[in-house]
Structures are given as C-alpha cells and as structure tokens.
Amino acid sequence: MTTQTELFREISEQPAALARFLDAESANVARIAAQINRAGVKYVTIAARGTSDNAATYAKYVFASFNRLPVALATPSLYTVYQTPPRLDGSLVIGISQSGESPDIVAVLEEARKQGAPTLAITNFADSPLARAVDNVILQHAGEEKTIAATKTYTTQLCALALLSTALADDRARRAELDAVPDAIARTLSLSDAAEDVASRWAIATTMLVIGRGYNYATAFEIALKLKELAYVTAEPFSSADFLHGPIAVIQGGYPVLIIAPRGRVFDDLLDVARQLKSRGADLVVISDALDALALSRAPLALPVALPEWLSPLVAVVPGQLLAHHLTRTKGYDPDHPRGLTKVTKTL
C-alpha cells in the first residue's frame, strides 16, 4: 500500500517537529518555570479538549510525580454556559490548544487572568486568541498541521509538558533524557508495516478497546480517539484499574483489544489484565518493549527503543497513530479528510 497521504507525512514529521521544539523553546520554558516557581502555586488547572485533553491527562502524572503538583482538569462549561467559574487562587492555569481558537478554553484562561492566577498557553499559534489571553506562551513549533487528526501537535504538546516539568524541578538528568525522544520516535516509525498487519487483521472490527494505565492512560485515550475519528471504529479507552470494575464484562471471544504496556511501574498490572483478557479469548494486540507482554499478542507491536517510563507515551502513541492511519486506508476511507469533522471546533 502506498502511504503517501498527508497524514502519514505528518506522523513521519514528528521527530523533526520535536527536535525543533526542544531547540526553540528550552530557554523560554526555563524562564517561565522560574516565574511559576516564584508564584508558589499549590496545584495546576488545565483547560483543554479532544487531543489536547489527552495531553492534559499525561500532565497529571508528570506534574504529580516530579513536581508534587496535583492537576485539576477544568470544566469549561462552568465558565461559559453556566457562568459560575470556581475560585482559582493557589492555582497555575494552563490552556492547551494547537489552534488556540477554542472559545471555551480561551474563556477559562481569561477568567483565570481576571482572578489574578498565573496563566500559560501551550499552542501552535503565537497570534491566537489563547496566546493573547495569557501571561506566558509555550509555542509548539509543530509546523502547520494540514490534516484534521492531530498527531505531531499531540506529541509536541506532551513534549512541552515534559519540558516544563523538568524546568520547574531544575532536573538536568530528566532534561537530558528528553533529548533522546526525537530519535526514539524516528526509530518507532519502523513499526509501520507491523501496524499494517494489525489493520488487515482488524479490518472488519466495529468496536475495540484500548487499555493503558499510569503515564500511558493518556496514550490509550489518544489512540482510541484516532481510531474513532479516522477509521470510524467505536474504540473505547480504559485504565486497566477501572477496566476490572465492570467493563471487562463485555469481553467475548475475538474481541479486539489494544494494550499499551511499555515497561514501568504499572507493567505487571497490565500484564495481569492482558492474561485475563487472553483467557477470555480476546484478540490482543500489545504495544510494548517487553517480550513477556509481546508474547501474549498474536500481532505484537514491539517498541524498538525503551525510553524511561515518564517519556514512554511519546513513543507508545506512534504505532497507534500508524494503526489508525492504515486501518482507515484498509477500510477504504480517506485519512486526510475524515467525514463530518473540522480542524478547529469552536465549542462554547
């Protein structure tokens, strides 16, 4: 199959986009971090939707683990439809939006600034309404994303949050680990053929489950979103912890389940869920750098580079992006023009 879609090009551009981002923004982010540290915030509020909301989920783990900062996800309708915004004192408020145009996200940041909370935008557009509404901006430098499904703008958002965490903690060891990410993603793109095999295997599936936990809970949500918006599959994301509280009941023989299980603190937990699913006859595909997890999968997606767990979401999402792309082609749809979607969704 020829893979010269715009979406495939954008997936492939991720190593260059991340290298460009790290090069362009490191000094700016260090400056912003110093300012935030002086403000002495007690917790972080993040306003985001869709793919950017998945980046916010990643932030919950990074900021808590390395900066001891709890993260609350803002509920934009409280600021717009209900017009009953909560008090934000003690909070740093971050808006994440590649376009910077979502009116409800802008409304949260405008209210935060009005209340005197420190505000920050992570966006791909320096001149966007979101960028204009905040004290500080981290620019994604992803280049224009022409297709509707966000790929390089997701990984640059993750990278921005990771970079901010290292700067807030002045953690040079983790900052150095971040420099390995562009090359790791470049090598992970070699999974394209293996992802195409999975796409053939799952071509007629209409429902899928995507399971992750910890840092890769966000990855499960993001891959499920790509599968929905591109391949029109009802793909539902779960934490392996929540999954055993009810949803496991839907699993029957042949049910397609994608498990994101790179090595790390939640690995044993995911391995246990994978084994339970296999014993129920689920059709497992495993994204991992660990042989015992990959061995449970009839169509393994073996990550060629093992990053530290906190950075694993930056590579683990890539085979999912490739799978969503190839599945879309396999089903005869157009990855560059998903039906009924627009690039910028103006929710109020």
Added chain:
Amino acid sequence: MTTQTELFREISEQPAALARFLDAESANVARIAAQINRAGVKYVTIAARGTSDNAATYAKYVFASFNRLPVALATPSLYTVYQTPPRLDGSLVIGISQSGESPDIVAVLEEARKQGAPTLAITNFADSPLARAVDNVILQHAGEEKTIAATKTYTTQLCALALLSTALADDRARRAELDAVPDAIARTLSLSDAAEDVASRWAIATTMLVIGRGYNYATAFEIALKLKELAYVTAEPFSSADFLHGPIAVIQGGYPVLIIAPRGRVFDDLLDVARQLKSRGADLVVISDALDALALSRAPLALPVALPEWLSPLVAVVPGQLLAHHLTRTKGYDPDHPRGLTKVTKTL
C-alpha cells in the same frame, strides 16, 4: 415480562433509600460542613472508581457552581503503584466508595490525613477501612446492595454530595429542593414500560453512544457503565461538547444514541447535537422533560417530574438504569449476576 429481579427491586428502593439518607444525615452533614468551612480549603480532591467516580464528576459541577470550589479527581496510582503522591495542602480530600474497601482509594485518604489535609468519606459502611481512615464520614444509608451493578448506592452518593454543597453554602432554598427528590424518583420509576420498549428496539445492538453535558455528563457515564456491565454492550459516554471534536465521525444510519437532555443551561447545546445526529440517521432515544427534545426521539423517555437542573441527574439516571436492566433481560442475561464481576474490586 416479570421484573422481580433483585436489581429491579434495588432500583425501586431508591426513593426510600434517599428519604432515609436525608433524614439520617442532614444534621451530621451540617456539622461536617461547618468544620470544612473553618478549614478554608481552596479546592477539593476526590478519590473514587467506577460508579463512585461518576458521582465525583457530578460533584465537579455542584461544588464549582454553588461553592466556587474547583474539584480535582485524584489519580490513585500516584499514591499506590508510583508512590509519588502530590502535595495536598489547601485541599479537602473526599473518598467515595460504597464498600469503603478499595485499597487504592483508602491509600489516597491515608496520605491526605498524613499530610494534614481535611478528609471525608462517603460510604455505605461505617466500619469500612475507608471510614476508619478519615476525619469525617457521611453514611449513605442505602441498605445492603446485593447485586453487583450499583444503583441505589449511586443516587445516595449524588444526594450526599448535593446535601454537602447546600450545607457548605448554608443554602436553605436548595436544601428544600433536595427534599423533593425521593418522590420525583418514585414517579420516574413509571418509565419502566417505556424503557422496556427501547430495550426491544435495541436488543441486537452491540454498540451505543450515551451523550450528556454539564450536570448530566455524570449521568451519561453512569448509564454507559450500567449498559456495559449488565447488558455487555460497548456503550461509550460523551459530553456533547467533546463529541463534535472527533467522535461524531463514527455515526452512521441506525446507530443507537441515548441523549440525556433535561431542561437547563446546556439544553440548547444538546438539542443541537440531537438534531445533527438525527440528520446523520442515528437512532435517537432522548431522556428529557422537554417536548422539543423528546420529539426528536422515536422512543422517548419523558421524565414525569422536572427538577431544578442541579438535581436532574438524580432522576435522569433512572430510565437508564431501567433500560440497562430490561436490555439485559431481553438479551437473555441475568441482571443479578453479570459475568466476571465481583461487588468489591480491590485495585492497588
């Protein structure tokens, strides 16, 4: 169809359980609220899983709108698996668990207490590990819930959060509104036959979407969970706001979609999504007290009592519970014994 399952009995017990709860706990909750107000908290952290996590989602709206308190949902694995709990100063920390036995929820509350944050449990068991780990307990008084699917323990949790909100604000008007809930639920149980018609209509469906927003975002999640754990349907919940950011792409002719749209501030938004879905040929079922929304549904579930929007989740979930029950029976499964689930899930 005979409806003498244990689950149907428990669904029907909700009016009595809520009346008992309000009677037994109002004074205790007023005392707890005064103590919390003296502590001067800046935000609320809630630890919960499964059905209780849906109650926590409801709390985000109630506490922000009426108490100006932002709510952060705790990430239990940060306390257990990763052992990197965030700092909780400035936060009230609430654990919600009907059994009070989930070790990861208990771990969050133990850490909060160790850090000196005010702690509160909402649980059905006074002698549970969760109740023993906290400063204050609100007891649900739901009576024993014998079946695995939570119904009366969900609505008593919602009621506990609603009552706490009125007590924190010393809001007697809203407190009086709460007294109308048991009777409103009793009258809503009359939708059982209409829900049975929907169950017949959707008997062969394997995937469904459930859409709500605002206060009833929680209702969408809770109904989807009941459909999954009882009827083994891949039912996915969405906010109408997020839905247009991608997931709407999966909708084709005949796709079953349940929309929760009681009157209120987000009603117009849901009506708009309902119309877009109808124009794509979705098979809509609408839970509402508004005729223009119900008219879009071929099988409407008309709420007989219009409660104020902030209390609407307590009635809007009931037809969803009934639908999940009847669909399970229609498909030949046992609502009292869902396969592969246990009542208490001990996640770490």
